[in-house]
Amino acid sequence: MSTRIYVPRDSGALSLGAEAVARGIADEAARRGIDVAIVRNGSRGLYWLEPLVEVEAGDTRLAYGPVGTRDVLSLFDAGFLQGGTHALSQGPTTQIPYLARQQRLTCARVGLIDPVDVADYQRCEGFAGLRRAVSMEPEQIVREVADSGLRGRGGAAFPTGIKWRTVLEQAASQKYIACNADEGDSGTFADRMLMEGDPLTLIEGMTIAGFAVGATRGYIYLRVEYPHAHRTLLEAIAAARAAGYLGTDILGSGREFELEVRVGAGAYICGEETSMLESLEGRRGEVRVRPPLPAVKGLFGMPTVVNNVVSLATVPVILARGAAFYRDYGVGQSRGTLPVQLAGNLRRGGLVEVAFGPSLRELLYDFGGGSASGRPLRAVQVGGPLGAYLPESQFDTPLDYEALAAIGALLGHGGVVAFDDTVDMARMARFAMQFCALESCGKCTPCRIGSTRGAELIDRIILGQGREQNLRTLADLCETMQHGSLCGLGGMTPFPVRSALQHFPEDFGATRAH
């Protein structure tokens, strides 16, 4: 029997040389006349160990990483196929503390299975949620999701069950499920990891959503920056269709669901739900005025569920294990788990799926291992480019929607970007305005013009020109953008700007002026 070896096809692992490592292992095995089966799995999310090679040994998998092509020969010499010890040995994968301390529900299969193998997926509880949903009335499915406490993981944290109920209640000839896979926030990669590592979960979640609200068509709006996720999704959709999990009469239920991937074209704003719908319809990604809500009048004017990848990929486990199982994780109004993404200047960046509740400090130090540079961490941006910058004094804030909102911050899509003490926070504040100017759809004035004026004001403040006057004008501008913009881009750009000013005034020349 051949030995199974796992070498990720995840684009993060590929970016560190996984393809050459897979080839190297195959070649060396052939040279030695050893029979191996190389499975291209997703990433476990332990990116400091990528490329992470795993060898199946009975019921466990032994990890070696980070493996370079230069290590292949010595791994074979050390007998890694029989679990031999090597300088890169990490022991059984599931016992690596970073992974052992997580609660993987949404991302349970990411890195575990061959992402496009339906049989592998089914062996790991795949399609159990859909099988249960098939026997349920739409209203029951919606109630299950509502009872789980799941809130939109894209950033807005709106209760998913309420959104689904609104769509269910609409009478329409056609309804849609639109998956927002336009993961544009810097510091976030959970959607990508799911689509590359366990796309069948997303497909299953969308199908269940379709059954729940009476939608027969789904679209995945995928950003063009994710070519590997695109290929994996297409393979997975084809595999699901071939196995009868997409199409007409799914699992003999008489119900139908079809799915299509549409690729964006490099516009951050298309992560905003109404802009995404415009883009899906083939137009400029300009934000729509709400109401009507997409749940009432969405894609092609029809009732549409718009959910993020992580939200939809969480639905199968909720259906498979029940609402109570999921709801039992978490704190307060933040139920379940969140795939946190540790990024930027951290020693151990990666995916950490945990129940809501741990502090930022635990994530940054216990998981993240502190800064990659070895210098003190000075600031952390949580929730993407529109999230607030938090200073060290706020690192004890628990990971929970309400706790972050209480300090004027947001959890967003769960991205955490760490900066060491070399960061210039005035520059980061300016970048926030500049990014907004670059990505504004142009429909509303506070965002389109305010962002450019904001960057200019910060320039003058940094130069010490009319400091007090310009600070007042900037505060006023932030107020206007926050309350006068049509969507979150202009409306939330003030978060990073204000928090940088509030917590790091010294970077804006505060001492020079006083």
Place this chain on the structure above:
Amino acid sequence: MSTLDARTRERIDSIVAAHAARPGPLLEILHEVQRDFGHVPPAAIPQIAQGLNLSRAEVYGVVSFYHHFRSTPPGRHRLAICRAESCQAMQGDALAAYAEQRLGVRFGETTADGGCTLEAVYCLGNCACSPAILIDDEPHGRVTPERLDALLAECSAADATGASG
């Protein structure tokens, strides 16, 4: 506006025809045109507009809205460097400045020999391996100036042997 040769016109017609019946087909069409020609030729806009029964302004408006669509041919290779926060936290700005100096172009430009187009992107979703870049759709993480040199040398070597990028 230059005109398109007959073969190009024919190809664009077939792309439009292949997608026209699908709902909301314009982005799909533009992607396929750009895949085939490396860019969306401005002269193709009236033809696409006519095929979809849209105005030229509508099609131009879409092409110009999205950063990904280009109106001029790119270089033989495309180097996209992430300029977003996570990569900034890991010396991404220094890498970006190095790339500009090394290639002798600014972001958005193509080297004089047509070898490489330098593009800014805002997040490649590889933020645990910052700074991140893409060279022709292939991702590279934790890129140092030295690593960038080596990767660009591979591109030049591939060009020299006539292999496609």
